[in-house]
Amino acid sequence: MKGRIGIICLFAILLGSCREHVPNPNTELTLSYYDDLRQREDHITSFKVKEALDSMIRNDNDSMLVDRRVKGYYLRHQPFVWINRKGVDSRADTLLAHLQEVDSIGFSEAKFRIPLIRRDLRRMRSLDFDKRNTASKVAARLEYNLTKAYLRYVCGQRFGFVNPTDVFNRLDLKKTDSQAKIYRTLFDLKMDHPDRKFFQQALCAVQPDSLPAFLNSVSPSDPYYLRLRRIYLDKTMRQRYGAKRLMINMERCRWRLSDYPHKHRRFVLVNIPAYHLWAVDGEKSLTMRVASGSLETKTPLLSSYVYCMDVNPQWIIPKSIVKKSIAHRLSTGYFRSKHYFIRERATGRDIPVSQCNRAMLESGDYLVIQEGGEGNALGRIIFRFNNDFSIYLHDTSSRGVFRQEDRGVSHGCVRVEHPYELAMFLLGDGQNKMAEKIAYSMQADVSPLGKKAEELTDEQRAVADTLKRNMLVGRVKVEPKVPIFITYFTLWPSAGGILQRYDDVYGYDQVMAVWLANYWKETTL
Template sequence: MKAFLTFTIILCFTLITQAQDLKTTNEITSLLKDNVTLSKLHYPQSVIRFYAGNNYEYAWITAEKSDQSETAMLLLEYSYRFGLSLSDYHWDAISLQKLRKLRGTSVEENQREKAEFDILMTDALITFINNMHLGKYNPLYKSSYIDSNDINGFRSDDILLNARQQTDFLKTILKVQPKIKEYTDFQSYLNTLYEEDDCIAPQRESEKIIINMERLRWIDTNDTSYILVNIPSYTLKLYHRDDVFDFKVIIGKPTTKTPVLRSSINYFTTAPDWKVPQSIFVKEMLPKILKSPQYLENHHYSVYDKNGSQVEISSSKLKEIRQNPYRYSVRQSSGCDNALGAVVFRFENSYGIYLHDTSQKQLFNKDERALSHGCIRVENAKELAALMLKNDDSANRIPVLENAMSEYKRKDFVLKQPVPIIITYLTCLIMDGKPVLYKDIYHLDDSLENMFNQNK
């Protein structure tokens, strides 16, 4: 009889619990079908996927994993430590105090309010994860696209579901941040700053740090070997595992900007000839040729027609070229005065730019080096090429490279492992533990600063 009573009590308790779980499931499911609720969410599809993976149960309100829930809430509260804004994470509707209050009520109380809170907190965390990994104002991916697609295997709802299963919830979330050194330098600086006195850097510095952390979130790379060109600092860094090699560069003038992009260098060529871009030929070179036809010979240029045949220059031909310049093109043969120097590094891009040596090495003595038509000229190009061969396990080819460059022999050097190249625009970097600001050459900071300031 006693055993029967015990069984009856357990059965009743189980049925009550199941009924409560069913009510929870019904509340979550109902709200995720409600357009008013969905309109409040930044990533509604991601939130729906998250709860589908969580059996449409509360993720944060229950006493189970309460430490994890409080850690998640504190992470949002301290979002400013990551250069992000609390106002992006439903802080008008959720808070640690409210979480504790709702969790302290009986299971059957305030079911709808709890469901609404739980959903908003999930959306806040998903938004935080997306902002940490991809940035808030990513020019490549709008929030609606991120919500519906995975980005190179990344999905914030999957990250959040996985984090809930880990013993170190916080570490799993923070791992979504960029691994690129410039970003980790910023984050380490902010961490040190807040740990010391819980106050931020001077406003100008903090604004620069925030927008440049945002830019670095747009770069998708987990590579340990890559080239990073930073336009405002006129620098190129070659990263290979734990080694860093620094080079000066010349970048595009404000009227012919060097674009921000990501690609890979598959090969480089010694003693290249230079096919002059049509805009340079027509706007800059043709007037010089018409003024002095000797200009072509003096600079080792040849003119070609649209069929690729070389053209003999005469007064009548010059008149024809002046009348129909777009039917002709110009190439410069390899040599010591070639605009590309002794080596050019090729990478796919839609802008037609490349990284190359230069015959005008004296220009690297200038502090401000926005001087090109968009391509990137690198100082000590031979050293860069040799390092790329060495890192590609092809050090035995370095003497061949040096000989080809010194004697201007054309030769292609194909890399077994392509080297990622990232061209970015960072107006602030951490140097020796302190922020260093660079001139905003292309005036790109203002619009990004305004976006962040509007949402402080």
């Protein structure tokens, strides 16, 4: 009993001594005491990350489509894509592994923020934070830069880094007034463009089980792209063909068009810089020189289907040519020498030249038409395909153009060197009788056709009596229709498959280089 009393007394003495000699240091604490704890460098909060993201957006001057999409996503305070409560996981490594490819296609790693991403990944994973590089700031930089690099890469590989519809269709001014500028359509190839749905799909794909497959799916698979890339990776070949030229033509292969020549066994392809046409039927091919639109009246890039051939076509002369070259020469003698006649547009009635004046021709209410046959500007045959520009392939009465190196001479149509051979290609096998009719019609003097007896000259009367009218043919259907592609490549294989360099006749390579400079290495510039 005495022992218990002694222990109680001792405990009471100790408690008394604690109260007397060790005062409680926490009795005067306020909320400000915890500020340092909330601002520790290795502490991540959603608020601080979003605050850092807002600062990055304000200081980001990039203004391309992808950049605007990235900014818009985070300004709407959408969920984080790459970071979570555990930091950054293996998805960032998956993306970096694919981004290694940008160097192999001539692009700068810095343009895809790869060095910044690597640096901040090391900081995050080694917990290397300080007051300037807090965990929240590092997390924000990783979130923003990973998203920006990812969308730049997948959008560029899937649709191209240059949008040709926007770029080329704002080059040549057609006309302007006080309200608007109207440009010529130079690029009319149907292709895919990135839209909101694609960006949503891309962001939703940033999951461990779907990211690798999505990154693989956007890589270009065009056979010609793969060939050019292999050449680019060979230093000797890259120097031979030129790094810029290779990269520009690789970019053309990234555009996901609605149709491609390699999807067809039989097709016609015109490459404007080469001034050449290729007609391909499996292993067989036909090639010939062509003349295309001049620098002022460029031939539009397009694809369509050749559906018919017209033998000895009339030429309805464009209004621009009438105003520039014909109206001021209005006379019966001049029109007779050129085989021109005038037709009222509204009624379809032919009008004597003596009853017309210059103002009538320039009004557009009257058509100037050149008769079909020998001397017609369209030659003896025309190959028609649907398009919005009244563009077609045709023969020509000016055969000397094919001896020129620079064959950019037309108002937009494509003149072909060997029209009969092209007609036979389009006609196909087993059409011997029609082939004979086309050959006869292209050689015959058809000047008497369509004229009244009293309008014929003595020479035309003599010709009319000898014409084999049962051998004459006008329109010939092409069945099945044959795909045609009017393209623009300054590197393109010859008939023997050897890659050839061609001049940038319309300056399109220069235009593309300006846009691609946003991604190129400094050594490429």
